[in-house]
Amino acid sequence: MPEIIFTGPEGRLEGRYQRSRKENAPIALILHPHPQFGGTMNDKITYEMYHLFARRGFAVMRFNFRGVGKSEGEYDQGHGELSDAATALDYLQSLNPTAPFAWVAGFSFGTYVGMQLLMRRPEIVGFISVSAATNIFDFSFLAPCPSSGVVINGTADKICSPDAARDVMAKTRTQKGRRIEFQTIEGADHFFVDHEQELMDAASAYLDRRLGEPPEGLLFED
Incomplete structure (x- = not known):
């Protein structure tokens, strides 16, 4: 799990990267x-x-947005953080030039950035969004959503109402053949305190099911 430093839009960005043992991962x-x-x-x-x-x-990377940890820059209301994420994806692709597809996963604010990123990057074929902050950030940019994914919220989330998140996702149009699934974890708060394993079980089950299906570009050809 080596530390990496790469150049972002406002200076260096700090991350962790795990390469895959598989070719063309x-x-x-x-x-x-x-x-x-x-x-x-x-x-x-x-x-x-x-x-x-x-x-x-997967070859996988997580990183600190600008102004966090060793990452340079200052918080930018999500605009600069989206640029950070795009740069991070570019860097990850440069390390894995034969990768057949990409996924993005985000938690809370990370869902807002991640789902904006997938609107701009057709290589992202799936997403996992945890505690989607739909009552804090405007998700109307999903018009229509180009990738299938899952949104997971806790029923006791007092920061981002699961009912509000469900309503937003239910109203979100998707491209032909794509689907946004919505799941809840009973009793879980925004941070899934004492419910982390249930969250990860749900995320694992979704990812495993999707990986067992043909890629979206093949599955939904006309």
């Missing part, structure tokens, strides 16, 4: 929660998502 980028509320790449859920993809043979 897919890649995954993991995005952490809000930088102004203690979010870092070492957040427990971000860390566990990182290892979830690594165990399935």
